[in-house]
Amino acid sequence: MIYDVAIVGAGVIGGMLARELSRYDLKICLLEKENDVAMGASKANSGIIHGGYDPVPGTRKAKLNTEGVELLFAVAQALSVPCKRNGSMVCAFSKEEESVLEALHQQGKENNIPGLAVLSGDDARKLEPNLSQAVTKVLHVPNAGIISPYELTVAAVGNAMDNGVVLKRNFPVSAICRKDAAFAVTATSGETVRAKYLVNCAGGYADKVAQLAGDDFFTIIPRAGEYMLLDKAEGRRVGHTLFQCPTEEGKGILVSPTVHGNLLVGPTATKTETPDSKDTTREGLAQVEQLAAKSVPSVNFRQVITSFTGIRASEKSGDFILKASEKVPGLVHAAAIDSPGLTCCVSIARYLTALLGEQGLSLEAKESWNGTREDPCAFQKLTDEEKDAYIKRNPAYGKIVCRCETVSEGEILQAIRTNPGARDIDSVKRRTRSGMGRCQGGFCGPYVMALISRELGIPMEQVTKNGGKSYMLQGRVGEV
Numbered sequence: 116m117i118y119d120v121a122i123v124g125a126g127v128i129g130g131m132l133a134r135e136l137s138r139y140d141l142k143i144c145l146l147e148k149e150n151d152v153a154m155g156a157s158k159a160n161s162g163i164i165h166g167g168y169d170p171v172p173g174t175r176k177a178k179l180n181t182e183g184v185e186l187l188f189a190v191a192q193a194l195s196v197p198c199k200r201n202g203s204m205v206c207a208f209s210k211e212e213e214s215v216l217e218a219l220h221q222q223g224k225e226n227n228i229p230g231l232a233v234l235s236g237d238d239a240r241k242l243e244p245n246l247s248q249a250v251t252k253v254l255h256v257p258n259a260g261i262i263s264p265y266e267l268t269v270a271a272v273g274n275a276m277d278n279g280v281v282l283k284r285n286f287p288v289s290a291i292c293r294k295d296a297a298f299a300v301t302a303t304s305g306e307t308v309r310a311k312y313l314v315n316c317a318g319g320y321a322d323k324v325a326q327l328a329g330d331d332f333f334t335i336i337p338r339a340g341e342y343m344l345l346d347k348a349e350g351r352r353v354g355h356t357l358f359q360c361p362t363e364e365g366k367g368i369l370v371s372p373t374v375h376g377n378l379l380v381g382p383t384a385t386k387t388e389t390p391d392s393k394d395t396t397r398e399g400l401a402q403v404e405q406l407a408a409k410s411v412p413s414v415n416f417r418q419v420i421t422s423f424t425g426i427r428a429s430e431k432s433g434d435f436i437l438k439a440s441e442k443v444p445g446l447v448h449a450a451a452i453d454s455p456g457l458t459c460c461v462s463i464a465r466y467l468t469a470l471l472g473e474q475g476l477s478l479e480a481k482e483s484w485n486g487t488r489e490d491p492c493a494f495q496k497l498t499d500e501e502k503d504a505y506i507k508r509n510p511a512y513g514k515i516v517c518r519c520e521t522v523s524e525g526e527i528l529q530a531i532r533t534n535p536g537a538r539d540i541d542s543v544k545r546r547t548r549s550g551m552g553r554c555q556g557g558f559c560g561p562y563v564m565a566l567i568s569r570e571l572g573i574p575m576e577q578v579t580k581n582g583g584k585s586y587m588l589q590g591r592v593g594e595v
């Protein structure tokens with residue numbers, strides 16, 4: 116069988132493109148090297164829907180950011196993905212930084228961002244009482260928001276699959292060759308997929324995938340960002356997302372609520388050699404704490420429940436690379452999608468679809484396409500009486516597995532059975548929040564393992580934390 120389009124990489128860009136293309140009468144295949152979707156930058160980022168004042172006017176980033184904000188809010192609603200328009204503030208602490216705010220304000224106007232205003236420190240503190248007294252002015256960005264990036268990716272891929280897209284996990288693309296007007300895309304296992312068009316959405320590895328296909332005009336420069344996530348006890352410390360003035364390295368350290376009611380602080384910006392490093396460092400986290408406290412001195416860092424690192428996939432031009440290959444017919448790159456790539460995921464998916472159309476891909480709309488998705492958290496939103504009636508019909512929803520986040524067995528089974536089904540402990544966590552709370556899975560982990568083992572029909576010894584050889588059990592006590 117020859118697919119019309121194969122997409123390499125099931126991050127938010129590959130996932131959203133798969134969903135967008137699933138509107139049309141096409142055979143589409145999404146190839147991912149890991150055991151789940153959203154395993155790269157789309158899993159570990161700030162989750163901010165950026166207002167659009169930051170990209171340089173006239174760039175592709177600026178245009179796609181301006182278009183992308185409302186498109187993303189609309190798609191998130193259609194896919195029942197948690198998001199909120201909480202607004203953001205960029206804080207100035209000195210006269211020099213106030214002039215940076217003015218420049219950002221002007222840039223935002225040129226990018227057509229609605230509602231921007233520079234407020235005095237005192238006016239900002241009326242909206243954000245915990246904001247530092249040292250803040251002299253802020254740029255208020257009311258159209259900005261927050262979203263759960265991995266739930267968005269899961270939902271986009273799930274919706275694409277519901278509309279006919281094939282997802283192949285554990286498919287690390289290791290060879291690409293073009294013959295008879297089609298690509299043969301081969302994984303390390305030897306399995307090969309054939310497709311007429313190939314889209315490179317491989318994030319930090321996009322330059323390597325381009326090279327496999329015979330293209331080499333860009334190099335990804337990975338930059339690590341370290342974060343700390345705080346317990347929900349700190350979640351109301353701020354309502355807006357609070358940025359400091361951006362630098363060459365990025366948008367600066369932020370303090371932000373998350374859609375699930377935690378507090379997020381970070382990220383740093385340091386060069387790294389490894390596009391999928393997950394390491395945090397003592398120095399990086401100390402820097403996060405110090406700079407976050409500059410914006411909000413009252414943050415209680417004793418409430419940190421976890422820390423993590425995300426890797427930005429940047430390129431020297433500073434702009435997104437959304438381009439048909441000049442060397443290889445049928446190959447399209449979506450590379451160097453660093454921030455605000457999450458905000459732009461829908462606008463990028465539409466841009467790429469049009470680009471594929473220009474390359475000759477036939478885009479005939481499918482009547483059967485359904486762009487909506489059932490809310491995986493629907494049970495959580497019921498009233499107590501409704502929950503009671505639901506549990507009588509589905510007793511698994513009455514068994515609480517994760518006590519920190521109140522997640523039932525029914526919701527975990529639903530996550531395993533719904534596209535793209537969870538296959539390991541971390542993918543259950545990303546879909547249901549089981550293991551996301553204060554105890555970080557200490558209590559619910561074994562129960563989740565048992566459910567995965569039962570549902571997938573595999574022994575407990577084969578259940579992994581996040582695919583590969585990350586087995587949860589090493590053997591029986593006394594035998595190891």
Ligand SMILES: Cc1cc2nc3c(=O)[nH]c(=O)nc-3n(C[C@H](O)[C@H](O)[C@H](O)COP(=O)(O)OP(=O)(O)OC[C@H]3O[C@@H](n4cnc5c(N)ncnc54)[C@H](O)[C@@H]3O)c2cc1C
Pocket residue numbers: 123124125126127128129130146147148149152153154155156157158159160161162163164165286287288289316317318319320321324339340341382425426427428449452453454455456457458459
């Ligand atoms: C620290 C940080 C903070 C950020 N904050 C924000 C923010 O607040 N707002 C915002 O709008 N944007 C933000 N971004 C940017 C945003 O996260 C990215 O633009 C977006 O996630 C990129 O998605 P992607 O699909 O291109 O890449 P990824 O999510 O990295 O996906 C690439 C996928 O390709 C797979 N892959 C790689 N090689 C192969 C191969 N050979 N074969 C098969 N599969 C392969 C990977 O496993 C991965 O799943 C941030 C990024 C970082 C790192």
